[in-house]
Amino acid sequence: MTKLPELAWTRSRDFRAAPFPVSSVTRSGWSSIAEALGEGRMTLLSLWGEPEAVCMALHDAEARRVAVARLAPAKGGFPSVGRHHAPAQRLERAAADLFGLTVEDAPDARPWLDHGRWEISQPLGASRPHAGTVPYSFLPVEGESLHQVPVGPVHAGIIEPGHFRFTAQGETVVRLEERLGYVHKGIDRLMQGATLERGAALAGRTSGDSTVAYATAFAQAAEAALGAKVPQRAFWLRGVMAELERLANHLGDIGAICNDAAFAMMLAQTSVLREKVLRAAQTAFGHRFMRDRIVPGGVTSDLDRDGEAQIRALLEEIGDRFPLLVELYDNTASLLDRTVATGRVGSGLVRRFGAGGYVGRASGRDFDARRDLRYSPYDMLAFDVPVRDDGDVNARVWIRILEVQKSCALISQLLNMMPKGDILAPVRPTGKPGEGLGLVEGFRGDILVWLSVEADGTIRRCHMRDPSWFQWPLLEAAVEGNIIADFPLCNKSFNCSYSGHDL
Amino acid sequence: MRRFLLEGLTRRPLTETPPVPEDAMREELGRALADASRQKLGRSLSIRQVDAGSCNGCELEIHALSNPFYDLERFGLHFVASPRHADVLMVTGPVTRNMAEALRRTYDATPDPKFVVAVGDCARDGGCFAGIYAVAGGVDAVVPVDLHIPGCPPDPTALLKGLLALLDDASARGGVV
Numbered sequence: 001m002t003k004l005p006e007l008a009w010t011r012s013r014d015f016r017a018a019p020f021p022v023s024s025v026t027r028s029g030w031s032s033i034a035e036a037l038g039e040g041r042m043t044l045l046s047l048w049g050e051p052e053a054v055c056m057a058l059h060d061a062e063a064r065r066v067a068v069a070r071l072a073p074a075k076g077g078f079p080s081v082g083r084h085h086a087p088a089q090r091l092e093r094a095a096a097d098l099f100g101l102t103v104e105d106a107p108d109a110r111p112w113l114d115h116g117r118w119e120i121s122q123p124l125g126a127s128r129p130h131a132g133t134v135p136y137s138f139l140p141v142e143g144e145s146l147h148q149v150p151v152g153p154v155h156a157g158i159i160e161p162g163h164f165r166f167t168a169q170g171e172t173v174v175r176l177e178e179r180l181g182y183v184h185k186g187i188d189r190l191m192q193g194a195t196l197e198r199g200a201a202l203a204g205r206t207s208g209d210s211t212v213a214y215a216t217a218f219a220q221a222a223e224a225a226l227g228a229k230v231p232q233r234a235f236w237l238r239g240v241m242a243e244l245e246r247l248a249n250h251l252g253d254i255g256a257i258c259n260d261a262a263f264a265m266m267l268a269q270t271s272v273l274r275e276k277v278l279r280a281a282q283t284a285f286g287h288r289f290m291r292d293r294i295v296p297g298g299v300t301s302d303l304d305r306d307g308e309a310q311i312r313a314l315l316e317e318i319g320d321r322f323p324l325l326v327e328l329y330d331n332t333a334s335l336l337d338r339t340v341a342t343g344r345v346g347s348g349l350v351r352r353f354g355a356g357g358y359v360g361r362a363s364g365r366d367f368d369a370r371r372d373l374r375y376s377p378y379d380m381l382a383f384d385v386p387v388r389d390d391g392d393v394n395a396r397v398w399i400r401i402l403e404v405q406k407s408c409a410l411i412s413q414l415l416n417m418m419p420k421g422d423i424l425a426p427v428r429p430t431g432k433p434g435e436g437l438g439l440v441e442g443f444r445g446d447i448l449v450w451l452s453v454e455a456d457g458t459i460r461r462c463h464m465r466d467p468s469w470f471q472w473p474l475l476e477a478a479v480e481g482n483i484i485a486d487f488p489l490c491n492k493s494f495n496c497s498y499s500g501h502d503l
Numbered sequence: 504m505r506r507f508l509l510e511g512l513t514r515r516p517l518t519e520t521p522p523v524p525e526d527a528m529r530e531e532l533g534r535a536l537a538d539a540s541r542q543k544l545g546r547s548l549s550i551r552q553v554d555a556g557s558c559n560g561c562e563l564e565i566h567a568l569s570n571p572f573y574d575l576e577r578f579g580l581h582f583v584a585s586p587r588h589a590d591v592l593m594v595t596g597p598v599t600r601n602m603a604e605a606l607r608r609t610y611d612a613t614p615d616p617k618f619v620v621a622v623g624d625c626a627r628d629g630g631c632f633a634g635i636y637a638v639a640g641g642v643d644a645v646v647p648v649d650l651h652i653p654g655c656p657p658d659p660t661a662l663l664k665g666l667l668a669l670l671d672d673a674s675a676r677g678g679v680v
Contacts, residue, residue, distance in 0.1 A: 189636065
């Protein structure tokens with residue numbers, strides 16, 4: 001077993017309260033971490049570039065602690081982590097595209113986010129005018145009577161753009177290769193030099209369906225970097241918003257998955273409940289998605305009696321209606337025929353990739369950042385985390401069904417125990433630079449935000465890692481051996497974010 | 504399942520009365536629409552949605568248009584899977600440079616006469632993503648825009664108002680009802 005370098009491991013209750021202690025490592029130390037990741041001794045939380053360094057965030061699940069390792073690359077190159085640990089490959093390709101870093105011995109050196117269409121190359125490094133488009137070579141597939149089906153970036157439904165290259169034998173998918181990056185908006189570069197206020201707004205627009213989760217993760221990172229105090233009530237309000245967001249997304253997606261199996265009635269029913277969640281959010285917090293409601297230092301919108309009554313009425317209605325829908329799902333054989341045993345992902349893959357959310361929990365990875373890397377208000381609440389082992393579309397639907405019920409119970413607890421007081425405390429620059437880590441369980445999985453702030457409180461570097469980074473590659477595995485016609489169903493059961501991934 | 508079907512027969516529909524389009528939208532359309540296209544399109548429009556770089560917030564609200572509260576199809580409006588079947592392109596997002604060509608090709612694949620509706624604050628001028636290396640700008644930086652529906656994201660009522668203005672305009676000036 002390779003010997004790991006000295007790392008400053010930090011427990012979850014500590015890293016959100018103070019600037020994060022980064023461990024500087026040597027090239028050999030970096031490589032031994034990569035090998036340890038490959039051996040499954042730790043989980044990779046993220047990998048990102050900086051103007052003069054490259055960083056990795058690591059999770060030691062048993063001890064419930066995290067560490068960040070930083071390597072200052074000599075001559076702009078660093079030893080590939082992806083060579084030992086496949087989940088790092090796309091992150092490395094993205095860091096190479098944005099910063100012009102060289103990934104030494106990279107197993108896959110193709111560009112990822114850079115499609116050759118930007119005005120400049122290496123936009124966050126030593127940028128220069130772009131040389132132009134180079135044809136993208138998909139991985140070769142060899143065999144008898146294979147054909148390819150290219151899909152996207154513009155898809156047939158109302159969804160985000162991305163390209164899927166299917167290689168099929170008859171109807172059966174032999175390989176799916178994804179090509180993403182179409183909605184790359186340069187958020188990393190927009191963050192550089194921005195104020196925390198603008199940073200929070202950008203974070204909330206990284207993946208629209210997770211605006212609350214992103215804004216919370218960003219706020220956590222900023223509060224940690226600056227050692228800021230947040231009023232108790234603000235934490236509780238963040239919790240209510242986060243659970244409403246989870247409810248809205250799960251309800252919408254449960255219906256949408258069934259709709260992709262041609263069972264439209266479920267979508268009609270769950271979309272009514274989803275609309276009611278959004279309307280309750282509008283009444284309670286003034287915005288259907290609760291966008292721009294969470295900022296560093298607290299929240300900008302308090303909950304009054306009307307809002308609370310509306311949310312309680314909503315919980316009651318979901319409590320009445322939702323069990324009937326679950327029964328409908330479970331008693332419709334034609335629907336289960338499509339979802340059971342379709343798009344299976346094994347638990348080994350899920351663990352190796354550290355896939356979060358329902359993708360991980362439907363395949364036996366018992367991890368939820370709300371419980372395992374706890375943060376307020378969840379450290380004060382009682383809840384359990386549903387896990388299944390079957391790993392198919394049906395299991396992912398069931399995890400979401402159970403999470404709807406858990407979220408309702410959590411909101412009740414939050415409303416019953418809500419402390420009184422302020423909701424926002426000013427966040428001031430400390431006069432010296434600082435770095436902070438935020439980690440939040442969004443509906444899709446754990447969202448990581450790494451933030452470095454300058455002495456004047458402006459942003460030096462902000463890296464946001466969507467849960468989709470570790471779920472997209474598993475979709476390629478899930479669809480293998482299934483028929484092309486089941487791809488929409490598999491895809492919807494993952495519901496990865498394109499925008500959160502492409503940034 | 505029988506229970507839900509029976510309930511659907513006995514319960515009052517959830518669908519709400521349609522909102523009234525705003526004058527500003529009608530004016531923008533009045534300027535934009537040629538008489539010929541109004542006559543040809545009539546009161547039923549097929550919409551192809553294109554995400555050219557949005558954060559997916561606008562998509563969620565566009566989806567909500569199909570729920571029983573807003574029930575878009577009662578107005579003769581429906582979403583189609585191909586630009587070749589579409590009268591309207593509904594485009595969201597700041598147009599990213601990586602999506603500009605795909606948007607242009609989708610536009611070219613849509614038969615004339617066609618309308619382009621730009622949805623959301625980003626779709627007007629790039630919004631909070633304007634001016635960065637990865638973003639070409641608002642939708643009109645790539646294809647001509649006939650109507651803009653603002654909001655971050657616009658809620659389904661705002662989207663309905665915009666689309667109804669489009670319909671009214673198409674039929675009021677000689678369209679086939």
